[in-house]
Amino acid sequence: MRVSLLGSTGSIGRNTLQVLREMERPVAVAALAAGRNVAEMARQAREFRPDIVSVADEAARADLAAALSGIDGYRPRIVCGPAGNLAAVRVDYDVLVSAAVGVAGLEATFEAVRLGKRVALANKEALVVAGELMMAEAARSGAEILPVDSEHNAAHQCLRAGRRGEVERLILTASGGPFRNTPASELACVTPAQALDHPTWKMGNRITVDSATLMNKGFEVIEACHLFGFSPDEVDVVVHPQSVIHALVEYRDGSVIAQMCPPDMKLPIRYALSYPDREFGPRQRIDWDSVRKLDFEPPDRRKFPLLELAYESLRRGGASGCLLNAADEVAVEAFLRGRIPFPAIAEIVAETLSNGASQEPQRVSDLLAIDREARVFAAGLAARRGAAQRPGPSRRRFA
Numbered sequence: 173m174r175v176s177l178l179g180s181t182g183s184i185g186r187n188t189l190q191v192l193r194e195m196e197r198p199v200a201v202a203a204l205a206a207g208r209n210v211a212e213m214a215r216q217a218r219e220f221r222p223d224i225v226s227v228a229d230e231a232a233r234a235d236l237a238a239a240l241s242g243i244d245g246y247r248p249r250i251v252c253g254p255a256g257n258l259a260a261v262r263v264d265y266d267v268l269v270s271a272a273v274g275v276a277g278l279e280a281t282f283e284a285v286r287l288g289k290r291v292a293l294a295n296k297e298a299l300v301v302a303g304e305l306m307m308a309e310a311a312r313s314g315a316e317i318l319p320v321d322s323e324h325n326a327a328h329q330c331l332r333a334g335r336r337g338e339v340e341r342l343i344l345t346a347s348g349g350p351f352r353n354t355p356a357s358e359l360a361c362v363t364p365a366q367a368l369d370h371p372t373w374k375m376g377n378r379i380t381v382d383s384a385t386l387m388n389k390g391f392e393v394i395e396a397c398h399l400f401g402f403s404p405d406e407v408d409v410v411v412h413p414q415s416v417i418h419a420l421v422e423y424r425d426g427s428v429i430a431q432m433c434p435p436d437m438k439l440p441i442r443y444a445l446s447y448p449d450r451e452f453g454p455r456q457r458i459d460w461d462s463v464r465k466l467d468f469e470p471p472d473r474r475k476f477p478l479l480e481l482a483y484e485s486l487r488r489g490g491a492s493g494c495l496l497n498a499a500d501e502v503a504v505e506a507f508l509r510g511r512i513p514f515p516a517i518a519e520i521v522a523e524t525l526s527n528g529a530s531q532e533p534q535r536v537s538d539l540l541a542i543d544r545e546a547r548v549f550a551a552g553l554a555a556r557r558g559a560a561q562r563p564g565p566s567r568r569r570f571a
């Protein structure tokens with residue numbers, strides 16, 4: 173099996189490479205693409221010897237070329253930027269693992285879909301931003317999109333128990349994040365370090381903060397609607413702090429099929445890479461002696477308004493998912509840099525969504541243009557919120 177991997181230096185990327193090391197069938201890496209972590213990319217390239225390696229820009233490309241020079245008999249094509257990501261999906265491979273973070277992975281993932289490839293999709297933003305275009309293109313080209321996101325991967329497994337017409341609803345579980353029990357009145361004081369301290373999953377920074385705001389769960393609702401053809405009313409969210417059950421599918425006869433496994437992304441990655449077979453991998457089991465109870469509670473939609481906003485963006489359609497993602501990416505970055513308080517993330521996303529005109533994007537380039545505009549707008553909001561927060565003569569309180 174030949175694999176191309178976007179986002180190889182990240183949390184999903186490294187887990188993917190670990191899964192490849194452990195696979196029973198022979199594997200080869202056709203291409204690796206990532207951003208600015210040249211040292212990690214050089215280590216990966218030395219080990220897996222892909223034909224193509226791509227990094228974020230020209231400076232990183234030069235550093236990578238220097239790091240890879242002098243390796244006997246290994247002369248990869250070293251490329252960079254959006255063109256580099258595209259080169260990585262145009263080589264010969266069986267599966268693309270799309271695991272770059274944010275909108276950076278969109279164009280190349282869409283290209284793989286256009287080429288009719290099998291895509292193991294972790295980059296949920298690709299579906300949040302361009303779900304309608306992506307699924308229409310997959311239907312045209314015959315591309316197969318297999319979810320890596322643990323909830324959707326779980327849903328994919330649960331849906332194999334019956335026919336689509338027999339399904340009443342899909343329920344996605346959420347850990348509730350680090351602020352599940354924090355009073356709403358204290359959220360203005362939480363720090364980036366607290367937001368990055370996820371109770372059950374170890375992930376990249378953006379998705380970890382998105383888990384704390386429940387934006388991530390909102391993105392997953394959008395992703396589920398596109399992937400499986402559900403309407404927003406057919407997808408529910410339940411908080412399940414133990415993260416043992418990842419999704420539940422309720423059938424029309426009242427039966428509920430749940431998927432459970434330890435919270436480790438290597439399992440869904442292995443499933444997506446080996447489907448329709450199941451490669452077993454190293455032994456990983458739920459420790460039933462330590463799981464004494466499974467709790468469920470409804471999400472607090474007032475405390476975490478971004479979940480509801482995701483439903484609203486689904487109902488609006490068009491470019492709403494694009495606005496949601498762009499504003500969230502900018503706001504999360506501003507929060508992580510200590511420029512805005514935690515509740516301002518939701519305020520910035522809400523304002524960017526309501527400001528966006530009702531546009532009907534026809535192609536990915538339209539979405540990328542809307543994305544750029546939305547980022548400028550959201551960055552302006554973040555700068556104003558940041559200025560309002562700083563002590564000084566013009567100090568204002570947050571609403």
Ligand SMILES: NC(=O)c1ccc[n+]([C@@H]2O[C@H](COP(=O)([O-])OP(=O)(O)OC[C@H]3O[C@@H](n4cnc5c(N)ncnc54)[C@H](OP(=O)(O)O)[C@@H]3O)[C@@H](O)[C@H]2O)c1
Pocket residue numbers: 178179180181182183184185205206207208209210227228257271272273274276277294295296297320321322373374375376377378379437
């Ligand atoms: N982590 C999880 O458990 C998990 C679970 C479900 C879904 N996901 C989704 O999977 C995706 C990746 O998440 P993550 O947690 O692995 O994020 P991460 O650890 O932050 O890694 C992000 C990856 O994207 C790369 N990247 C950044 N800019 C790029 C560009 N312009 N072109 C190509 N690659 C670029 C980064 O490269 P550098 O580091 O070299 O800059 C890195 O390899 C996200 O969409 C996330 O929502 C993650």
